[in-house]
Amino acid sequence: MLRIHFTGVDLARVRMAGRPDALWETILSFHRLRDRRDVRLFGEWRTETRSRLNSETRLLGALIPSRGYFPDFLTPAEGRYGWDVGLDALRGIRAERLRKELALVGGGSALSPRLREFADGGTAMLPRLLRELRGYHRAAVEPYWTHIQAQIEAERAARGRALLDGGADELLASLPPGLRWRAPVLECDYPADRDVHLRGRGLLLQPSFFCRRTAVTLHDPELPPVLVYPAAAEVSHTSAGIEACRPAGSDDQRVRTLGKLVGHTRSVVLRAIGDGATTSELARRAGVSLASASQHACVMREAGLVTTLRRGNAVLHTVTPLGAALLKGGAVAS
Structure with missing residues (x-):
């Protein structure tokens, strides 16, 4: 087991990586x-x-x-x-x-x-x-970089909500399975028994698409502390893996699904996601029913415009780089 020991200063210096590494x-x-x-x-x-x-x-x-x-x-x-x-x-x-x-x-x-x-x-x-x-x-x-970026952005949105709701304590408590916050120690499933003392340096949380099962950290205790951990799995009714993110131009199904997106309502729904929204928030912002919001999010997820992660009993939708590009260009408005 890996045990990361925090002081009050370290809690104030916890931060999320801004992008995949x-x-x-x-x-x-x-x-x-x-x-x-x-x-x-x-x-x-x-x-x-x-x-x-x-x-x-x-x-x-x-x-x-x-x-x-x-x-x-x-x-x-x-x-x-x-x-x-x-x-x-x-x-x-x-x-x-x-x-x-x-x-x-x-x-x-x-x-x-x-x-x-x-x-x-x-x-x-x-x-x-x-x-x-x-x-x-x-x-x-x-x-696959665009897909990796989308997964990390979705993970950041989920952890950012936890931080806003309850500060660093809630952020650490919200991390995926395999990481357990027992203040002032973050316990991680790990192949070796090890203690890391942050000593006021804080901790960089780096979500990773290819990290699986156990988190990873640097061996040298004098290097800047970083914890690389598995980004939460995407909620999907089709494929949950990287198979859903072919290199550009190689997935005919993606192209066919994009054709379903033309229309004012889905443009409104996509814009309503903003920096992240649960299904109920999406329905309220877009002025549609809960069932309609869920159905629109599903179609946009299949098209690669939205990533959906589960957070507790709710799911959190975020816009992928492709979805952001379409919004910027007004490609989905009618």
């Missing part, structure tokens, strides 16, 4: 690619990703074991500002830190020949690592 998503997706579980969520994604992979990933495979520790330097704090910024930070890693963290891969046992080569080569090996990361990211993460 491309490096965390890339590294965690590499775990999902080799994992045979969660077929409903990732089955087709695995097939599509493998068919697109035409670059070397052997170094990544050595650095990221199927289980256990992977180097902290793969997910620098700067990554939350964007993919390129994160790669620049990784490019600047110092040789001493690189060797120190490589020594921890595999639980302290002797390094594999590939990792030994990397450790001996030091920072001169970083260009090869960056090439593998870029190639893998293009195949596995980039085609």
Whole structure:
């Protein structure tokens, strides 16, 4: 179990990441690619990703074991500002830190020949690592980025509501299963027994699409504290997995469903969602019945314009990047 210990200052410094972290998503997706579980969520994604992979990933495979520790330097704090910024930070890693963290891969046992080569080569090996990361990211993460963004935005909306309703205490208590707030300690299901003391530094909560079952944190206690946790699953009457988010132009059903959206009422309903709305709030804002609001939200969810997450006994609808683009252009108004 992981136990994160808060002080009063830490509670005041809890914050939600403003966007998905491309490096965390890339590294965690590499775990999902080799994992045979969660077929409903990732089955087709695995097939599509493998068919697109035409670059070397052997170094990544050595650095990221199927289980256990992977180097902290793969997910620098700067990554939350964007993919390129994160790669620049990784490019600047110092040789001493690189060797120190490589020594921890595999639980302290002797390094594999590939990792030994990397450790001996030091920072001169970083260009090869960056090439593998870029190639893998293009195949596995980039085609699905819009969907990943939508899921993280929906998660942020749900946690933001909890924060507004009851402050940091309610925010931490509202986190998905596997994370339990027992003030002043946040307990997380974890493969090892570990305590993290924040010591007034606060905590960055980073929801992740590819993080599953257990949260993840950095090994080095001196690095800026971050907790990467599984974003809540989307509520859907069709597909709950990444299969619902094909790269642009590859899903005929998405195109057919979009055709249902033309009309004044759905334009009003989509705009009424705003920064997030429950079904009852949506019905009230749009001036439609509860059943009608639910039906419109369902159609828009199938079309990729809305993401719906369950929060307690209610569901929270948020507009996806596609839905926001349509609203901005007035594409759904009649």
